[in-house]
Amino acid sequence: MKIFIYMVCSLVVMTMAYWAYTENYTTQASIRRVEELNRLVSDEQEALSILNAEWAYLNRPERLSNLADLNFTKLKLVPLAAQHFNELDIIPMPPRRSLVVSSPMLVSSDRGKQFP
Amino acid sequence: MRRSPLRPLAHIISARQEGKNPDFIEAKERSKRNQVLQLKTRVRAENRLLALGLIFIIGFSAVGGKMAMLASSSSDEVKQYNSGSKIINQRANIVDRNGNILATNMSTQALYAQPPLMINPQKAAKDLLEIFPDLNHERVTKNFTSGKRKFVWVKKSVSPEQQQKVHDLGEPGLLFGSREMRLYPNGKLAAHVLGGTRFGEEDVRAAEIIGVGGVEKYFDNMLRDPALEGEPLELSIDLTAQAATRQVLKNGMRFMNAKGASAILMDVNTGEIISLVSLPDFDPNNRPRVAIAGDPSDSPLFNRAAQGLYELGSTFKIFTAATSLEKGLANPQTIIDTTPFKWNRKTYKDYKNYGPTNSVEDIIMKSSNVGTIRMALAAGTTAQKKTLNDLGFFEAVPVELGEASRTKPQIPKNWSDTSTITISFGHGISATPLHLATAYSIVANGGFRVKPTIKKVNSNNLAKEKVISQKTSQQLISMLRRVVSEVDGTAKMAKVDGYQVAGKTGTAEKIKPTGGYYDKKVIATFASFFPASNPKYTLVVSLDEPEIEVLGESRRTAGFTAVPVAAEIITRVAPILNLRPIATDDAMAYTSISSQ
Numbered sequence: 001m002k003i004f005i006y007m008v009c010s011l012v013v014m015t016m017a018y019w020a021y022t023e024n025y026t027t028q029a030s031i032r033r034v035e036e037l038n039r040l041v042s043d044e045q046e047a048l049s050i051l052n053a054e055w056a057y058l059n060r061p062e063r064l065s066n067l068a069d070l071n072f073t074k075l076k077l078v079p080l081a082a083q084h085f086n087e088l089d090i091i092p093m094p095p096r097r098s099l100v101v102s103s104p105m106l107v108s109s110d111r112g113k114q115f116p
Numbered sequence: 117m118r119r120s121p122l123r124p125l126a127h128i129i130s131a132r133q134e135g136k137n138p139d140f141i142e143a144k145e146r147s148k149r150n151q152v153l154q155l156k157t158r159v160r161a162e163n164r165l166l167a168l169g170l171i172f173i174i175g176f177s178a179v180g181g182k183m184a185m186l187a188s189s190s191s192d193e194v195k196q197y198n199s200g201s202k203i204i205n206q207r208a209n210i211v212d213r214n215g216n217i218l219a220t221n222m223s224t225q226a227l228y229a230q231p232p233l234m235i236n237p238q239k240a241a242k243d244l245l246e247i248f249p250d251l252n253h254e255r256v257t258k259n260f261t262s263g264k265r266k267f268v269w270v271k272k273s274v275s276p277e278q279q280q281k282v283h284d285l286g287e288p289g290l291l292f293g294s295r296e297m298r299l300y301p302n303g304k305l306a307a308h309v310l311g312g313t314r315f316g317e318e319d320v321r322a323a324e325i326i327g328v329g330g331v332e333k334y335f336d337n338m339l340r341d342p343a344l345e346g347e348p349l350e351l352s353i354d355l356t357a358q359a360a361t362r363q364v365l366k367n368g369m370r371f372m373n374a375k376g377a378s379a380i381l382m383d384v385n386t387g388e389i390i391s392l393v394s395l396p397d398f399d400p401n402n403r404p405r406v407a408i409a410g411d412p413s414d415s416p417l418f419n420r421a422a423q424g425l426y427e428l429g430s431t432f433k434i435f436t437a438a439t440s441l442e443k444g445l446a447n448p449q450t451i452i453d454t455t456p457f458k459w460n461r462k463t464y465k466d467y468k469n470y471g472p473t474n475s476v477e478d479i480i481m482k483s484s485n486v487g488t489i490r491m492a493l494a495a496g497t498t499a500q501k502k503t504l505n506d507l508g509f510f511e512a513v514p515v516e517l518g519e520a521s522r523t524k525p526q527i528p529k530n531w532s533d534t535s536t537i538t539i540s541f542g543h544g545i546s547a548t549p550l551h552l553a554t555a556y557s558i559v560a561n562g563g564f565r566v567k568p569t570i571k572k573v574n575s576n577n578l579a580k581e582k583v584i585s586q587k588t589s590q591q592l593i594s595m596l597r598r599v600v601s602e603v604d605g606t607a608k609m610a611k612v613d614g615y616q617v618a619g620k621t622g623t624a625e626k627i628k629p630t631g632g633y634y635d636k637k638v639i640a641t642f643a644s645f646f647p648a649s650n651p652k653y654t655l656v657v658s659l660d661e662p663e664i665e666v667l668g669e670s671r672r673t674a675g676f677t678a679v680p681v682a683a684e685i686i687t688r689v690a691p692i693l694n695l696r697p698i699a700t701d702d703a704m705a706y707t708s709i710s711s712q
Contacts, residue, residue: 046223056217056301061359079360079688082614082697 122146206296207325208339209348210310210332212355213388213572219310219332219400221325222299225279225292227271228320229260234289237261244270244290247281272315272323273297293320298332300400306358308394308419309351309517309570312403328403329417331570334516350572352388357381360688361391368681369395369659376660378420378549379685384557384651386573387566389515390693392550394420420658422513422520425546428658429622429674430606431643432542433488434559434592437480439495439503441588446491448477448591454487459537464489480595483606483621485541492540493533500536506565506583507555509547515568523548542622549641553656556619556643559596560651563589596620597648606675607642610683614697615690617683618651619644621674626661637661640674642682646690647698653690657682 068077122145128138210219231237237260245253248271259268273295274282282290298313311330315323325340327333335349361379369377381391398404398416407415413424440446454474457464466484479487492500504510504527512524526546528535538544550568557566563584584592597618599605606621622641625633640662645654662677663670671677690697 049220050222052217053220053222053299053301056220059216060302061305061356062303065359065363080691081687082612082691084691085696 120145120149122149206346207298207313208341208344208346210339210351211348212351212353212358213390214354215348215350216355217301218306218351218353218355219298219300221296224273224275224295224297226269226295226318226323227274227279227282228291228293229268229270230289230291231260231263231265231268232289234260234287236287237289240285240287240290243285243287244282247278269318291320293322295323296325298325298401302355302359303401304397304399305355305362306353306392307397307400307416308421308519309353309389309392310400311518312400314403329519330400330419330517332400333518351570352383352386352390352572353392353570354390354693356692357689358391358393360692361685362393362395362397364685364688365393365657365681366395368657368684369662372659372662372664372677372681374659374662374677375414376420377681378424378656378658379682380421380549380553380654380656381685381689382553382557382566382568382654382656384561384566384645384654385564386578387554387557387568388573389568389570390653391689392421392570394418394422394424419517419519420549420660421656422515422517422548422550423523424548424658425523425526426549426639426641426658427543427546427624427627428549428552428641428643429542429624429639430483430485431552431556431620431622431641432539432545433480433483434596434620435503435507435555436488436492436495436500436540437476437595438559438584438588438592439499440476440491441591442503442584443495443499445494446476448475448595450476452476452479452487452490454479454484454490457486457489459489460534464537477595477598478604480620481598481602481605483599488540489537492536497531497533497536500539501531504539504545507558509545509551509555513548513550513554513568515550516570520548520550525551542624549656549658552641552643553654556645556656557654558583559589559592560618560645560654561589562586593618593645593648593651596645600644606673607644607679609675609679610642610644610686612646612683612686612690614647614699615686615695616647616649616698617644617686618646618648619655619682621679623673623675636663636672638672640672640678642674642678644682644686646686647695649698652695653693655682655685655689657685 065079068075071077122142123138124141124145127141131138131141206221209217209221212218229240234240238257241253241257241260244256245251251270256270259265270290271278274292279292282292295315300310300312307330309330311332312328313325313332314328316326317324327336327339331349331351332339338344339349361381365377365379368374376395378394379391380389380393382389396416404416406412406417412418413420418424437446441448446452451473452475453472454466454470455472456466464486466482466486470478470482470484470487474482474484474487476487476491478484479491509525510527512522513520515521525548528539528544535544554566554568557568558564563582563586565581565583597616599620600607600610600617602608607617607619610617610619620643622639622643624639624641625635626637626639628634639658639660641656641658643654643656645651657678659674659678659681663672664676665671666676
């Protein structure tokens, strides 16, 4: 009886030890993964800040106005002036049409892929 | 176990035969047995002690080992906590009022050398010079070959292409340290507002960035505060308006042959500076060194709008009128003597003769010196001082630019009657264009005190302190509107369809450093606001030494120089600021205001 209890106890201890170690290693793996992800996030943030800086550089008013001048024949862009303001009423609005759905239609946001 | 008997029969029998006491034998045997038992117990006790000692040793070394491990490694939990929190160790961005980036950071590399590690220092110096032509050849060679230097900074920031070229040299003594670099994508656009930065404490791994001018300096601590999580600093500047203002002012400055110019566009109600330009300017990405020789006010670093103290001339006349109206001494229609005025053996005259008498509104419209002098003397020195103090001319402008907060206006120490006379038309007192913009904003917004700011104002309920009465403000606005709208007005070139410009010109001769005034060098200023029926923005344009040929005549007065430039700025900027043009034509709009 005594031996049996001893055996059961040591089995329980071994199982617990196994469980504890497994948990420990999973935790450590998760921590490493989080560290890796954080590093990736900070890399992405740095890339993003560089892209933002570049975007700001490309959109600097001086360059845009030069581009507008260069492409004047195509775009016909001129600086905003007082004459460009007008009443909303003078803009012709498209006639209102009510949307009638007569037959069932398939709506997909996955680039029009058909569902099986 | 075999036990030997205590009284072995053979021994007892033989002892009895010999007549000895057999009890001795028993005692002997017993003592022998006890000896064995004692030995056994002793060994057992010793073993027990040993085992106990071992357990203690294991226990203590386990505790000790754990302590050593804790001491020598950082705990995972702490690491987790740190990576999860959002503390960002980076200088915050600066953005305009619409969120466009004005200043940001970029990671770059700094190049340094460790001459003792070099294989061929001579060649390294020569090759580096090919990659960076701006390096000083002699100094680099000397640093590399002298043998004294263990560590030399070569270049503070290096582009990726240059870095690759340096790598290609294959010199082990050339090393890189990562750096954050401050980047101003818009270049010169808002140079004087942003100021610029430099590297502070340097290390191989990182360098501190310190603001040296403008908002970079004023908000240095805030921009560097990691607890703010990199939240950008929002300025009141509007990038598009700033670009348009700068472009027009730059062209105007060239056209008017001026050597410098400044423009300030301010929201009359909140005091937000929408645009601030000072020309010539500089590129904050490559901030020039402070000039040691020459006039500091000629340096591109000099902020004419916030640092330049100028006599602003006739733009001050409206403040004299304000004093008179506030004291109830006159109304816009009051007739005032405008014949030449003698004081202390000096005769004050007008630019040309405007007739023997003029109404107050005509004095402002035609810019009559003598009329203004008579109004100022009637109101008195105390009243004049009070008005100028209320309008902020006695203190530095409390704006968040270090340059401005150190620039106190120059006012006469001994305010005599002669001072009162000259100050009434803007001479003998020097202030910055920013002071003028603030004062005109107060006139335009109904008489409430304005605190100029370069930060975006997000609240609507600003503390409102009355400085000038609503009625006076309304009368002053009408008078200033006439300066532009009437044919005789000095600023009639400032008519901008739909925007009802109101303002006052000022042309002041520049003061010679040796004393006295230059004959042909002037500061031409136009202080204005628009639209007059409900003023929204103040614009002050100032040109340094403008000169233009008009019909074969050389003109320097503000009406021919600063006014057309200001009109062009308003034409360009007002639509950008989403200001709807007022549909009435110029003359009708004026009638509607004056009849209020």
